[in-house]
Amino acid sequence: MRISLSSHGPVTLFLGVTTLFAVVYSVNNLLTSFLLLVPGAHLVHIPSGFKLLLVLVCGWSAALAIGLVSFAASAFFFFEGNLLLAVQLALANAAAPLLTRRFFVDHLGLDRNLVNLNGHRLMGLGLLYAVLNSCMNQWLIHFHQASPDLIEGLAVMLVGDITGIWIVMVLFRSLARRLAPKLGPY
Amino acid sequence: MRIRCLKLHFSDTTGQIDVCFCKLKISPCHTQPAENAINYYLNFVNLVRALADKQTIPDLDASTKQLLDEIALFQQREKAMTVTELMGLSHIASPATLHRKFTQLLDLGLVDAVFKDRNRRTKYVVLTANGQAYFKAIERAFEQAQKSPG
Numbered sequence: 001m002r003i004s005l006s007s008h009g010p011v012t013l014f015l016g017v018t019t020l021f022a023v024v025y026s027v028n029n030l031l032t033s034f035l036l037l038v039p040g041a042h043l044v045h046i047p048s049g050f051k052l053l054l055v056l057v058c059g060w061s062a063a064l065a066i067g068l069v070s071f072a073a074s075a076f077f078f079f080e081g082n083l084l085l086a087v088q089l090a091l092a093n094a095a096a097p098l099l100t101r102r103f104f105v106d107h108l109g110l111d112r113n114l115v116n117l118n119g120h121r122l123m124g125l126g127l128l129y130a131v132l133n134s135c136m137n138q139w140l141i142h143f144h145q146a147s148p149d150l151i152e153g154l155a156v157m158l159v160g161d162i163t164g165i166w167i168v169m170v171l172f173r174s175l176a177r178r179l180a181p182k183l184g185p186y
Numbered sequence: 187m188r189i190r191c192l193k194l195h196f197s198d199t200t201g202q203i204d205v206c207f208c209k210l211k212i213s214p215c216h217t218q219p220a221e222n223a224i225n226y227y228l229n230f231v232n233l234v235r236a237l238a239d240k241q242t243i244p245d246l247d248a249s250t251k252q253l254l255d256e257i258a259l260f261q262q263r264e265k266a267m268t269v270t271e272l273m274g275l276s277h278i279a280s281p282a283t284l285h286r287k288f289t290q291l292l293d294l295g296l297v298d299a300v301f302k303d304r305n306r307r308t309k310y311v312v313l314t315a316n317g318q319a320y321f322k323a324i325e326r327a328f329e330q331a332q333k334s335p336g
Contacts, residue, residue: 013226057229113225114232115323122236169237176237 010061017058018065024050025069039078039147041138041157048161049168052129055097056114067094085144092136100129122169130161228319250287252278257297257311258321266310269299296320
């Protein structure tokens with residue numbers, strides 16, 4: 001059986017993922033602006049869950065989309081005028097979910113097509129991603145002197161990422177339970 | 187020297203993307219190989235199953251596994267197995283049992299019975315994308331086992 005796909009696939013996918021993530025990111029920031037307790041860190045950050053799931057499914061395309069949206073948000077809203085920080089944050093935001101996925105595939109036996117992904121592995125992925133993402137983001141923000149307290153920033157962002165991932169997982173779980181039977185027994 | 191086109195190549199475990207930036211236009215490279223969008227679909231299916239707490243690798247009994255191996259071996263030799271050939275695998279089980287195991291594999295979505303070209307009289311048994319993913323998972327497990335010490 002041979003499956004051929006259009007060569008426009010990745011670009012369309014990239015544009016779709018970018019649009020989806022930009023919408024989720026904007027809506028979350030609009031609704032939870034009062035939870036932005038320290039620079040670059042919300043107490044509840046739903047896009048973190050989307051970042052992880054999108055990179056798990058789409059890999060590089062999603063990472064590029066996340067980097068692009070993150071750059072736009074940093075350069076034009078959160079850290080306006082600080083282009084170097086915006087570029088570094090974009091790279092960190094794109095790299096964190098990719099590195100997490102890579103670590104699980106290379107060292108913890110996760111299948112490349114997620115065949116052996118289960119609830120425990122998802123939890124592990126979420127925790128590692130939250131730690132990596134918080135550390136990379138807050139260290140960069142602190143390094144550029146945009147945040148006075150590294151520990152406070154880390155704590156808020158870690159809680160925000162974990163709660164965001166948890167909310168997204170719970171939401172998608174109920175959706176998945178409806179969708180899974182339609183995908184067949186395997 | 188004037189650079190006219192810039193080709194970027196990204197690849198990871200999920201696939202690869204080549205994007206060309208030519209004269210301020212971004213487009214897929216003409217030399218791009220067949221895309222791995224099927225991988226994205228499989229990733230999505232497996233993610234949905236993990237979220238729904240569904241078993242992702244089916245638990246097959248020995249004779250069903252043996253039957254699946256035979257189908258995969260035929261496919262590897264680029265020779266699709268016919269349903270009649272499948273029913274003749276008497277070293278695995280009786281025709282009645284083989285039929286039951288084959289139905290189980292069809293229900294699990296690991297194999298499919300298809301017609302080829304215009305011949306509507308012979309059905310061929312082929313591995314589906316899920317069937318290929320099953321063998322990929324086994325291959326990966328072997329790689330992991332080889333890497334791990336002891």
